[in-house]
Amino acid sequence: MVLQSLCALRAQAGASLSGLPAALEHGGPGAGLVLRSLSTDVFRNLALEDWIHDHVDLRSRGVLLLWRNSAAVVVGRHQNPWRECDLRLMRRSGVPVARRRSGGGAVFHDLGNLNLTFFSSRGGYDRRRNLRVVTGALEALRPGIDVRATDRFDILLDGHYKISGTAAKLGRTVAYHHCTLLCSADRRLLSSLLRPTCPGIHSNATASLPSPVQNLLDNDPSLTPDGILQQLAEQYLTEWGVRGGSVVAVQPDEQSFAGIDRSVSELRSWDWTHGRTPKFSVHTTLELADPTSAEVCTATAHLEVKSGRVESCKLSVPPAWLPRAACADLAASLVGARFCPSEAAAAAAPFLQSEPRDVDLDARLRNLCENIVALM
C-alpha cells in the first residue's frame, strides 16, 4: 500500500530523481527513515547503498537500510580476494565474490545474515550510537542476552563470539556505517569459503582478522531474522525520536532508482571485484607429476599481479624435467592475461597447442600449466 502511494507520487513528480518522495518528506528534522530491500542480490543491494549515498539528502534525517543476500563473500575495498576466500571452491559452488566500497575485512553473507546500513550526514556519523540500536534491539527481544560492542566496533555474544562486524565509508558530506548480524548463517560454508585460494600470496592489502563466530539462532531459537529485523526498525525509530514510522519495503530496480543498473554492472564486473586488488605477488612451489611415467618433480613459480593481471611470471623448473626455453615461453604467454583460470588457460593454449612437440614433453608442459592455473 505504501509502495502504491509512492508510485503515484513519483508519477506526479515527473523527472524527480528520488523514487521515494513521500517517504523522504515524512518526518521533521532529526527524523529517521527505515528501508528494507526486497532484493537478495548482493550486487544490487550494494548498488542501492551507493544510490542512497549519492542521491538522498541526509542533512536533516538519517536512513537505515536493512538487507539480506543469498550466499556471497563480500571483501573490503582494499582487500585481496585470492587471499581472503577460496575462489576455486566458490566458483564450483556458485557463490560470487563482491567488493564493497567501504574498508574493512571479508565477510560471508547468506540469507541467515542481516545487513544494516546507517546513513547519516558527515556530522551525524556516530558508530557507537548505531551499534547501541543493534544491542538495544537484541536486548529488547531477549532480555538478559549478553551482547556488547567492542572498541573495534564488533559485537560480541557472551563475551567472545563475534556476531557482527562493521565497516564504514565517509564522503565529503555524507557517511554510512554498515554492519552484519549473524542470525542463522551457514557456518560450515562460511568457514570453508573464508580461506585463501592459494598459498604464498604477499600483499599489502588489508588483511582480515578471523574470529570465532556464532549464530544468534543457536543461542536462542526465538531470534529469527524477520523478528530481529522488525525489532531493529523499531529500535532505530525510537532512538531517533520518530513517532509512527514504519519500515518501507523497496524494490531496487531501475524504474524507482534511476542509474542503479549501471552501478550494478560496475560492481559485478571482474575489473572491480578482482581487478581492483592492490598489487601483490605469488611465490609458491608446484608439485609436478608426469601423467605417464608417474615421476614427480618440484618447481617454483613467482608471479607479480597488478590490477588483476599477470605482470610478470618466472618459473624455475629443473632442466632435466623441462627445457628452460619452453618454461620461459609458457611464462611469457601468461603475461598480460588476467589472473583468472579461464583467461590464463586461453592465453596459454596457443603456446601449448601450436608447436609440434614430443608427446612426453607436451604432457609435462600441460601439467605445469594446469598447476599454475590452479593457483588462480
Added chain:
Amino acid sequence: MAAVTRCSFHLVRRLLSHQYKRRCVRVQTIKTHKDQQPPAFLSKLNNARLFHTTSAWRGPILQFKLSDIGEGIMEVVVKEWYVKEGDKVSQFDSICEVQSDKASVTITSRYDGVIRKLHYTVDEIALVGKPLVDIETDTGPEVPQEEDVVETPAMSREEHTHQEIKGHKTQATPAVRRLALENNIKLSEVVGTGKDGRILKEDILNFLAKQTGAILPPSPFRETHESQRPKEKQPATQPATQPAAPKPVLTTKDVTESLKGFHKAMVRTMTAALKIPHFGFCDEVDLSRLVALRADLKAISEARGVKLSYMPFFIKAASLGLLHFPILNASIDEACQNITYKAAHNIGLAMDTSQGLLVPNVKNVQLLSVFDIARDLNRLQALGSSGQLGTSDLTGGTFTLSNIGSIGGTYAKPVILPPEVAIGALGKIQILPRFDSNGQLVKAHILNISWSADHRIIDGATMCRFSNLWRQYLENPASMVLDLK
C-alpha cells in the same frame, strides 16, 4: 563569501604593479570549450574537470592539510590516489582514499588548481593536520571560477560579487553563478528579474528552457545543495548549451594499447600458421536428407536433455572420413622430417566467446556416437559462454571444423591451426533450387564447405577424396549407419 572575495581582490592588487592599481584588474581565467560536462554515465569518482588556461602569472601554492576525520583518529593509511602531480583539480573533486580502522574515507579537494606535490605514497601512514597535497591555485583560495576576461572598475563593497561586461553590471549569487557555469551560460546574456536586475536561479532555468526547448524541473535535492555539490551526477535533463558560440572542435585521437590476452594468443597461433603452405578446396553439399533426419531426432535428443544441432553430424562424418584418410589427422614435426599419425580424433570446434576466438575440442570422436558428441558440444558451449574453458579442453586438437556459417557467409579460406594439417569451414545452409536425378527442379538445402590443407604432406587428390566421402555421408545419412563403429 563577501569577505573572501574582498580578500582575493586584495591579494590580486598586491601582485599587480603600481600603474594598474588604480583600476583594479581581476584577471580571470578564460574558459575553454573543453569544459563540456561529460555524460552522466561516468562514475562518481571521475568528476567533471573544468579546464582553464593558466593566466600569465601563477597563483600561490597552498598546502592542503588532512582534515580531522573524527572520532579522535590521528592517523590513516593512504590506500589509493585518484590524482597525480600535474593534474588539474576542481573544488570537491576526489583526491584520494584513506582508510582508518574499517572506515574508508574519500578526501576531496578544497581548492581549484593544479596538484604540485603528493606528500604520501600508497600504503604510507598520513597524519591528521599535516599536509596531504600541495595545490597551486589559479586565482586564490575558495573563489568559484568566473567566466570571461573582464576589466572591472574598483570593486564595490556590496554583498554579492559583480561581473561587469560591456558596461553592464550583472549581479548574481555564487550559487547562481555556479549553475550558469555548469551549463555554459554567459551571465551577460541572461535577463535578471531580481532586484536591480539581479539574476536569479529561475532566470537561468528559463534561459535554458528556451535554449533547449525542454522543461527542466530542478530536482528537489539539487535545489537545497546548489552550492555544495556542483560536480556530482549531472542529470541528463540539463544538457550543456552554448548559444551563439563557435562550434566545439572534438578531436578524436589515435589510441594505442599493448596487445593483451586473446590478441596475443591469436598473433602467436597465426604467425606459426604462416609457415604452412595452404591450399584450398571447396565444394557444396546437399543436406536435404540430413535436415529431415535431424528434425526427426531432435525431439528424442531433447527428451534426453541434449540440444541437437547439425554439428554433431558434421563432426562424426569427418571422423569417419579420417579413418580412411589418416594423413589428415596427422602432425608434421618442426624440421619436416617425420609425420605423426595421431590415433585420437580430437576434433576442434572454433567458438566465438567473450574471450575471443577459442577452439575447444571434442576428444576421441572415433569412439563416440552422434548423441555423445552432441552432449559434449553442449558442455563445451556452456563453458565457452561462461568463460570457463580449461587447458585440457583447449589443447590436444588434431583436426578442426569452423562453423562460420552460423554467423554468415558461404565460402571461406580458413587458416590451419598448427600443429594440425587440415581445417574445414562450413558456410550457412541455404535453400536453393537444384535439379534432382529425374531432372525435376526441387528445393535443396545447400551447404558450402571450404577445406584448407598443408600442401607439404597432403595433395589435392587426397583432400578431394576425403571431401567426397564426407559429403557422401552427409548427403545420404543412412550410409553412415554402415560404417558406424
